[in-house]
Amino acid sequence: MSLTFGARLSELTASRGPLCVGIDPHPGLLAAWGLPDDVSGLERFALTCVEALAGSVAVVKPQAAFFERFGSRGIAVLERVLADLRSGGALSVVDAKRGDIGSTMAAYADAYAGEGSPLAGDAVTASPFLGFGSLSPLLDLAAKTGRGVFVLALTSNPEGGSVQLARGADGRTVGQAVVDDVAARNAGAAPLGSVGVVIGATVTGEARSVDLGALNGPILAPGIGAQGATAADLREVFGAALPHVLPNSSREVLAAGPDVRALRDAALRTVDSVRAVLA
Numbered sequence: 001m002s003l004t005f006g007a008r009l010s011e012l013t014a015s016r017g018p019l020c021v022g023i024d025p026h027p028g029l030l031a032a033w034g035l036p037d038d039v040s041g042l043e044r045f046a047l048t049c050v051e052a053l054a055g056s057v058a059v060v061k062p063q064a065a066f067f068e069r070f071g072s073r074g075i076a077v078l079e080r081v082l083a084d085l086r087s088g089g090a091l092s093v094v095d096a097k098r099g100d101i102g103s104t105m106a107a108y109a110d111a112y113a114g115e116g117s118p119l120a121g122d123a124v125t126a127s128p129f130l131g132f133g134s135l136s137p138l139l140d141l142a143a144k145t146g147r148g149v150f151v152l153a154l155t156s157n158p159e160g161g162s163v164q165l166a167r168g169a170d171g172r173t174v175g176q177a178v179v180d181d182v183a184a185r186n187a188g189a190a191p192l193g194s195v196g197v198v199i200g201a202t203v204t205g206e207a208r209s210v211d212l213g214a215l216n217g218p219i220l221a222p223g224i225g226a227q228g229a230t231a232a233d234l235r236e237v238f239g240a241a242l243p244h245v246l247p248n249s250s251r252e253v254l255a256a257g258p259d260v261r262a263l264r265d266a267a268l269r270t271v272d273s274v275r276a277v278l279a
């Protein structure tokens, strides 16, 4: 790819607005859309999302777990979704949260960041909890192929703090150490680095004092809608880092389907609400 992920993301969020919409085909949503909980329902759901969203929102995040539920046929649907998002004009983030020892991470890198790999979107989520250095094979290959990686730092779930707010010998929280490691990867990149962090829009208390000043990368912020955060919370949580925040909403937007137009309108309403805060 000729432009880096950070550059493509900056360009597309400037024109379409800063929003990532998730494709999370929960069994309950399949039922609400009148679809069977099988691979044909999964395919119809996911391709309807692509039709509604690829031409209008900046970023779409298929949640790999809901495709993996159906084995190899589900993975094939994910591959089709990624190809169709690419041709439809949206950037994709594969939410697979991969993390392992470095030698195995190299294989995940081939799968999620390798040129020509059918599972490689524009970016992938990764877990740094085997040590940030273990992600190097993925970060290196993604940099080479123009892709992005979003590294978990302070996740949106209430249990996350028990690990992510623990302090190391230098007094920093685990979440802050992840942010600092990502910042080092992004140093000097323009207009924006291609390594991002995941910080929930739902985080409270101490997690909100994370220092994002040197990050120079995107912040994927899940939690808008079904997890209780609103666009208005983004200002409280992210303060001066707001211009780099990419809020994510999945179930709340998806509940507007299966009508393509209603789904697109729900996404565009969410874009308007986050734009009003981030502007």
Ligand SMILES: O=c1ccn([C@@H]2O[C@H](COP(=O)(O)O)[C@@H](O)[C@H]2O)c(=O)[nH]1
Residues within 6 Å of the ligand: 022, 024, 063, 095, 154, 155, 156, 157, 198, 199, 200, 222, 223, 224, 225, 226, 227, 248, 249, 250, 251, 252
């Ligand atoms: O900290 C995290 C990291 C990832 N997620 C994922 O984002 C979506 C959120 O879906 P909603 O329906 O908007 O709650 C989902 O795929 C999560 O696995 C997260 O929520 N928090």
